[in-house]
Amino acid sequence: MTNNEASIKRARPKRIGLKDVALEAGVDVSTVSRILGGRASLYAEETCRKVQDAAAALHYRPNATARGMATGSTRMVGVTIPGTGYCGRIIEGINKALLEHGHLMLHAWNPDHFVPADDPTQKRIIHELVERQVDGVILRVGSEEFEQTYFEEIWQRGIPMIVVDREMALFKTDFVGTDDVAIGADAARHLLGLGHRRLLFVGEKEIVSTCRLREQGFRDVVSEAPDAACRKVELDLETAVVEDLAPALEGEGHPTGVFCYSDRMVPIFYETARKLGLDIPGDISVVGCGNLSWGKMLAPALSTFEQHPEKIGRKAAELYLERVAEGEQARPAPKIIRVAAELMVRGSTARV
Amino acid sequence: MTNNEASIKRARPKRIGLKDVALEAGVDVSTVSRILGGRASLYAEETCRKVQDAAAALHYRPNATARGMATGSTRMVGVTIPGTGYCGRIIEGINKALLEHGHLMLHAWNPDHFVPADDPTQKRIIHELVERQVDGVILRVGSEEFEQTYFEEIWQRGIPMIVVDREMALFKTDFVGTDDVAIGADAARHLLGLGHRRLLFVGEKEIVSTCRLREQGFRDVVSEAPDAACRKVELDLETAVVEDLAPALEGEGHPTGVFCYSDRMVPIFYETARKLGLDIPGDISVVGCGNLSWGKMLAPALSTFEQHPEKIGRKAAELYLERVAEGEQARPAPKIIRVAAELMVRGSTARV
């Protein structure tokens, strides 16, 4: 089974091309191209057989680069999304959906956080993607705060752009994400339903749409409960320490129901609660968002929202494929797709 | 700042090519190609200026697809590695190193676990990568148990292959990973140093090199301590339940020092210990490997090895670049690079 011959001859052999197959089969390259390219029905059965046999015998693989030049489509999508954790699962979804349609991801990380508008690395990434003639780009912005002008090059050239997870203010693009307002609303309903009336929203200093919209949904619902009130604290995750959060949790009349807009705020929350001697969920309930892998290993396990990131990735890929299929015509109005999230109730939330 | 014009005219404009720049500058395309391609020193200063001005005015971006056809190098590496967690950090390292050299990842997931030798999806992925003329492939195998024959296509064509993280038995390729034997040995030394003599190695049923080599390093060191003994249990992570591990931890003379070859075995270990009423680290110490993100949030925080996956990815990318630079000559002997891991001592290990 182990191929020892192969491990000896190592010089790279000349690649087999359409020409070689044509020669072997005794036909023209255009004939081979059409038969192997799905137009076999045009040809005599025997010609098809000869060509297929020759291609198989020579282990022919088409050169997608050359095909891309000829057809104008590389069947590659540029993906600028950080690859770990939650985003990694989005990418997994993209990858699977694309593969079923013969497309591949040209994957260039971009940071999870704020990047200056003219960051040279980001510009480089965009240049690289454009130069490689990607059919479209699926991207995620680090922050809403500063406009991501380095994406302008893509937009100007009319290359389809699908934004995922966080909204982008600069261009009116297609978007696939989670239903953030609904998440905020559901978090509020869950806490109110458990009897909590003194609520706290834990947001992030960095301005991202997910935080803004979840707060909006949360407040909308809280404001409908006449006896409930919502406070708010914003953390800078890069630097956050217990002292940043403690004032919001201390003293008489401290909040008993907390919504951390992202699971990423939860570890510092647990730590602060412990330091203050607050029992979760005895003294204070907390619900997060994202269903990150470690949430169920916390003590108590975290109540949080599963956002189905693979599904988000899959939808983004499908939208990209749709845009590519539309071709060069004037682009239609942007589509906004929001995938519903689900609250996973675990041990961190309880009756007041 | 917001470009409203751009959001109105959406039809895709014709791409600007070398020809357009040449026309604009009043020179031949070959002149433009050479000046923009780094051979500017050949030309008169004024010609260079004219060409550069024209390129800038037209926002010219070279077509990497066409360049790839002409030069035989696409400056793309195929990456078949799952993208989440630990592997995601490898990919991050690859990505950063490549970007500095103008290469990009064509990223196709492959599963973390065992895949049958002739899995059609895997074969498809390899075909796609080969067709797109990648300059090389960085890959990780799911399991050592069955030979990954779907990689044969790459090997046969002499495309550089860099294997990361887990060794591959089928081909003698370049490899970049962690120093697994040293990790096993260090884990044993740590536990022995804390006075533990009844040791347990927790491995995985699936046959991967990391597990095999860590066990080897662990046993080598344990066997040198005359009064120490090592037992072993193997779990199938897909199905593992408390009952699978409990027998190894129960009863008089149960092990007091445990090495879980991967952090992935740790949650089931904590759960089992809790069910059996064993205090960590009071009754039993445990050390993991991988420094996965949630380890420090466990109670107690997990002692584990940081493997520096970004560094592994970076080294793999550098090795790939080296192989590409060597060109089509007969390939030299494979290189094996092992990045040292570091034990992070936290709360899960203590004196016996």
Place this chain on the structure above:
DNA sequence: CTGAAAGCGCTTACAG
């Protein structure tokens, strides 16, 4: 049912 030819957008000997 099949072939000859042009073209995709570059690079690179070769010539001058």
Place this chain on the structure above:
DNA sequence: CTGAAAGCGCTTACAG
């Protein structure tokens, strides 16, 4: 110091 031409490996009107 610069240009004209061939070639990379395909696809696709066009012709027969």
